[in-house]
Structures are given as C-alpha cells and as structure tokens.
Amino acid sequence: xxxxxxxxLILRSITKRFGDVEAVQDVTLxxxxxxxxxxxxxxxxxxxxxxxxxxxxxxxxxxQVLLGGDDITNLPATKRQxxxxxxxYALFPHLTIFENVAFGLRSRKVANDEVGKRVYRxxxxxxxxxxxxxxxxxxxxxxxxxVALARALVNEPDVLLLDEPxxxxxxxxxxQVQVELKRLQRKLGKTFILVTxxxxxxxxCSDRVAVMRRGKVIQYGTPEEVxxxxxxxxxxxxxxxxxxxxxxxxxxxVQTPVGFLKLDRDAPKPEGTLAIRPEWIRISEEEPPxxxxxxxxxxxxxxxxxxxxxxxxxxxxVRTSSYKHFHPGDQAWLKLAPEELVVLDD
Amino acid sequence: MTEPSPKNIIWYGELTTQGSLMKRGxxxxxxxxxxxxVLLVLPGxxxxxxxxxxxxxxxxxxxxxxxxxYTRLLGFSVxxxxxxxxxxxxxxxxxxxxxxxxxVVLAYPLxxxxxxxxxxxxxxxxxxxxxxxxxxxxIRTYAWFLIxxxxxxxxxxxxxxxxxxxxxxxxxxxxxxxxxMISIFLPFVTLPLYASVERLDWSLVEAxxxxxxxxxxxxxxxxxxxxMPGLSVGIILTFVPAMGMFVVxxxxxxxxxxxxxxxxxxxxxxxxxxxxxxxxxxxxMVLTMISLQLYRRKFREVELV
Numbered sequence: 001x002x003x004x005x006x007x008x009l010i011l012r013s014i015t016k017r018f019g020d021v022e023a024v025q026d027v028t029l030x031x032x033x034x035x036x037x038x039x040x041x042x043x044x045x046x047x048x049x050x051x052x053x054x055x056x057x058x059x060x061x062x063x064q065v066l067l068g069g070d071d072i073t074n075l076p077a078t079k080r081q082x083x084x085x086x087x088x089y090a091l092f093p094h095l096t097i098f099e100n101v102a103f104g105l106r107s108r109k110v111a112n113d114e115v116g117k118r119v120y121r122x123x124x125x126x127x128x129x130x131x132x133x134x135x136x137x138x139x140x141x142x143x144x145x146x147v148a149l150a151r152a153l154v155n156e157p158d159v160l161l162l163d164e165p166x167x168x169x170x171x172x173x174x175x176q177v178q179v180e181l182k183r184l185q186r187k188l189g190k191t192f193i194l195v196t197x198x199x200x201x202x203x204x205c206s207d208r209v210a211v212m213r214r215g216k217v218i219q220y221g222t223p224e225e226v227x228x229x230x231x232x233x234x235x236x237x238x239x240x241x242x243x244x245x246x247x248x249x250x251x252x253x254v255q256t257p258v259g260f261l262k263l264d265r266d267a268p269k270p271e272g273t274l275a276i277r278p279e280w281i282r283i284s285e286e287e288p289p290x291x292x293x294x295x296x297x298x299x300x301x302x303x304x305x306x307x308x309x310x311x312x313x314x315x316x317x318v319r320t321s322s323y324k325h326f327h328p329g330d331q332a333w334l335k336l337a338p339e340e341l342v343v344l345d346d
Numbered sequence: 347m348t349e350p351s352p353k354n355i356i357w358y359g360e361l362t363t364q365g366s367l368m369k370r371g372x373x374x375x376x377x378x379x380x381x382x383x384v385l386l387v388l389p390g391x392x393x394x395x396x397x398x399x400x401x402x403x404x405x406x407x408x409x410x411x412x413x414x415x416y417t418r419l420l421g422f423s424v425x426x427x428x429x430x431x432x433x434x435x436x437x438x439x440x441x442x443x444x445x446x447x448x449x450v451v452l453a454y455p456l457x458x459x460x461x462x463x464x465x466x467x468x469x470x471x472x473x474x475x476x477x478x479x480x481x482x483x484x485i486r487t488y489a490w491f492l493i494x495x496x497x498x499x500x501x502x503x504x505x506x507x508x509x510x511x512x513x514x515x516x517x518x519x520x521x522x523x524x525x526x527m528i529s530i531f532l533p534f535v536t537l538p539l540y541a542s543v544e545r546l547d548w549s550l551v552e553a554x555x556x557x558x559x560x561x562x563x564x565x566x567x568x569x570x571x572x573x574m575p576g577l578s579v580g581i582i583l584t585f586v587p588a589m590g591m592f593v594v595x596x597x598x599x600x601x602x603x604x605x606x607x608x609x610x611x612x613x614x615x616x617x618x619x620x621x622x623x624x625x626x627x628x629x630x631m632v633l634t635m636i637s638l639q640l641y642r643r644k645f646r647e648v649e650l651v
Contacts, residue, residue: 057552077555090553094571103567104557155557 006033006191007068007158009054014063016049023049024060025215031159031193036185038194040202041212042238047195050212051161054193056080067158083152084161088168089144091136097123097147098132104155122150141168142177153188162194166201178204199239203227211235232346236275243281243316245274258293258313264338273344278308278319280340288335297330397624405618415625431609431626438606439633441595442588445527449584450577452528453535457543472540475533487526487597494522518600526594531587535580542576574645582638589634606630
C-alpha cells in the first residue's frame, strides 16, 4: 500500500561529459516507486556519475531527471527529497552518532523533541540505539554503515541512493547486509537505488537491475531476466560465469567448436556467440538424446558448495555438486540442452 | 636451546632490551632538553626574578624584593590609579585577536583557491605566499610607508573621501598597524590551512549538502572541523607572536597606537627599567596563556580525534 504513494523516477536521455570523456551517454531509465533498483557495472562505467545526477551532486549536460513528474534536473542536492548513503559513509567525525543522524533534520530546523523521536526510531530500527552518544571512530564498519543508512532514512526521502555501500565490509558481513538491506527496503516500501560492481549483490538485492558499460545501459530487467537471458558477451560474463561458444548456422542447428548443437529457435545471424551457464550443463554416463558432447575432464576446482570442472573440448566449464568427484582424464557426456543455450547479440 | 629473555624485544628488526632503548632515547633527547633548559627555562626564571626586584636610579638592578612592578602594571602608583598600562595590554589582545581573525578570514579563500589550482600552477601560487618570508620584516614594513605615503593613490583616495585630512599619510594609525600585521601573518595562517584544505574529504561536504545544509552549515560542519588541525596551527602561530609584536606597531602605529610589545621594548631600552619590563613580559605571557586556554576550551568540541 505504501508503494502506491511512492514516486517514480524517470531519467530521460541523460548525458554527462567530463572534458572529452562521456561518462554517461544518453541513458533513459524508469525506476518505479517502491522498487529496489540496481545500477550494476564495472568501475568507470558511469554508474556512480548517474547516481550523483539523481542526488543532485552533478548536473547532466543533456536530458532530464523527473521525480514524481516534477523536473528536478537542475535542483541542487540541498533541495532534493533524495538522500544518499555514501561509499565511505561520510559520517561527520566531530559529531556523535545521534547528531550525525539528526543532521538533515537540524538543517531543516525541525523542533528538538521531534528530532529526538525520529532519530531514535531510526536508530532502533537499525539496532544501533546504544551507539547514539558515540563518535563515528568508535564504531565498526558495519555499524557505521547502519548510521549512514539511518542518517539518510530519517529524512523520509522519496528515493534512497546507495553508492557501493558494502564495498568497505568484509565478505561475510557483506552477504548478511545484502539480505538485511533487501528486507529493510521491503519493509519500508521505499525506492532504493543501489550502485554496485558486485553482481551477487545486485542479484540478491534488486527488483530490477540495469547493467552498465562505458556510460551506457546495456540491459535492464529483473535479476532473473538479466541472468537467464543475457543480451551479449559482456552481460553474460559480468553476471556470474558463462561458457561462450562461437557458432555458424548449419542445417537444423549450429556448428560450434564442441560439435553440432540444436537450438530451440532460429539463430538470428549466420554466425555469432552462444552462452550457457556452467550450472545448466548436465553430466551423464549415457549419451543424451540431443546436444550430447563427449568430453574429457581437464581440471577440477573445489569451491566448497560445488566443483567447477573444466572439460575438453572447449574448454567447457561445468558446475557439479561437491559429492561427485571427477579426476583429470575421466570421460563423460555433457548435455547442453537447447532451451539452456542463449544466443547473444554479439 | 636458550630461552629468550623476557626483556629482549624486537624494535624495528633489531634485537634489543627495554633498558638500552631507554638509554639511547635519553641520549638523543638530552641535547634538545639542555638547549631548552639553558635558553628557555633559565631565562624565564631570571625574568620572573627580575620582575620582583627594584630599579636603581640609574637603571641598575637592586635586589630588594617587591611586588611594586606588578601593582604598577595594574595601574597603581603614588599618583593614584590609571588604566594606561591595562589599556595597552587590552589593546594588544584586541589587535592580536582581530589580526588573527582577519588573517583567517582571508586565508580560507586563499587556501581553497590554491588547492583548486592544477598541480603545475599550484606551486607558483604557494611560492607567492612564501616569498614574503624571504624578505626582512623591517623592509616589508617600510614598504608600507611608501604605499601609504601622501603622494600615493591610497592616501589620496582616503583624503578625497574625507577619511584623513588631504595631503597627510595613512600612517601612523590603527589601520596601518592592521595592514602591516595582517600582511606579516597571513602566510602563517595560509600555509598550514592550505595543507589541511588540500587533504579535505569532499564527500563530507557532499553529505552535508545531501542533508539540506545551508552554505554556512556546510562550512561550519563539514569544512571547519576537517581543517581544524591546520587552522589551529595557523591561529597559534599568528596570535602568540601578534600579542608581542613591536616592529610593526612601532613603525606604523607610532605613539598613537602603542602595544604591549612597544611598552616592553621601551622599558628594556630607553627607560632602562628592567624590572618593570620583566613584569610586563610576565603579564603578556599570562594573558597569552589565558587566551590559548580559552581557545582550547572553546574548540575542544570540534577537534578531530
């Protein structure tokens, strides 16, 4: 029900140049009110610049930013009902946690007891109310991140921006915080926009993901869509792992370095690239009815939850459960099912 | 196999003991300590002693202990009470305070300007700030004579506006004293402040803006606390010497604008009244300490850890 009141954010043909470099090129996106949206891409892809233009910390050279239908393109950060969790948290080192969280309310001259009430409500929600009188340097990375979250959320922003908020946390904590962040967003029903280069983070947190590269949005959709049907090599390899096979169209299917394969649709171009995820390949003793490849184990890598087994020809990488052991030289049939093969654009 | 002695420690890759480290440390420390002891503490004690004795009729020191020099500083004499000396002391505090304040006000934009220059030209601007250090202070102060002379545009403009009578120079005056003082102390504030500004974490400024802070609030909450280390150094390097400055007020203020530095110089020089000069010096030192203490108390809150 809260979601209906949340405002949509529309980016229309946004371009931003720094000198000769086009950091963001003609990006158009619609972020629905109340959704968890992620800008995913390698460093330097323009995702942070795009976020900063939503925050009002940069003004685009072209294009418009619309929030709930209002043009906020040229509105400075101080006037936008948008708040940011900064990468390094940017907590004020000379202020207590309480005053850090209260900062935005104090800027807006909210009455004292109202400030106290709202700050404590956020601190409690994030489980850091005992930290209220401490200074930022006395907190751990995870606690600082919560403070940064509380400091942004206490202002009831229309959109919450998160600029790589988990990059300073260790891997285990990061996994935990991703889930917490997702739950928090569901509970509040607010629009969150996350910037990250971590594909796992993007998949865990988001309702929708936009994959960016060199200032452009390459693909966007739900995490499942983007993961299952990557449009090109870049997306296929950036999100998770993928086996890429070049192909030439042949009678009834395609010819690839690992042999003849059938597809569940016609290939759009006479030659191109196929992708298949390592975990979608089945291994069997007998030859499968379609798309069977006789393969030899080249190398196995133990990853705890599974094995990554590299087969020749290819090499084709296959993710297998960790109770089944393979050894270099072992032979097996691989099934590259037609419905699991994705035809890429490039 | 020998048990390692518990006293052995590894210090930067060297096996040593706590005791020998301590000895070595004292060895390095003592020349500096002796220097301070001989050239700071002993003269200081002499000054205290001298401030408590009397002056003979020809200026010689007579070892009769008295507190008369201090009561005289407070304005009491055989002719009754006068605020003259206290006024000079107070004026010195005020001049030092405003010199520091104005220097800080000027140094902030200057530091940001220099820090914002591209690396190639930054050192050119920094050099411009440092150049005055290469010139003798007396010469620099004399230069103001020229600039403030009646024939120069500044004095003419002031005469035309009726601020001074036409054809007269702009010195000696309080204005000239401030001009001279600030030109001397501006580099002392700018250099340490620049060092802080250059390392400024701009994400705090952006965070403040993101949290709707006004320009003033951005400055007081995101910039001042971060530049506090450099600012403190600049303030102390300016305020303390400004309190005792005598060259500038002597040349640009004359008798019209006497500061405590001139008063002390006068006692040790022309008046040959060392005990009173020593008492004034003690008064100056106490005032300086009190001011620094007040400053520390006021700004302890914003000091970074």
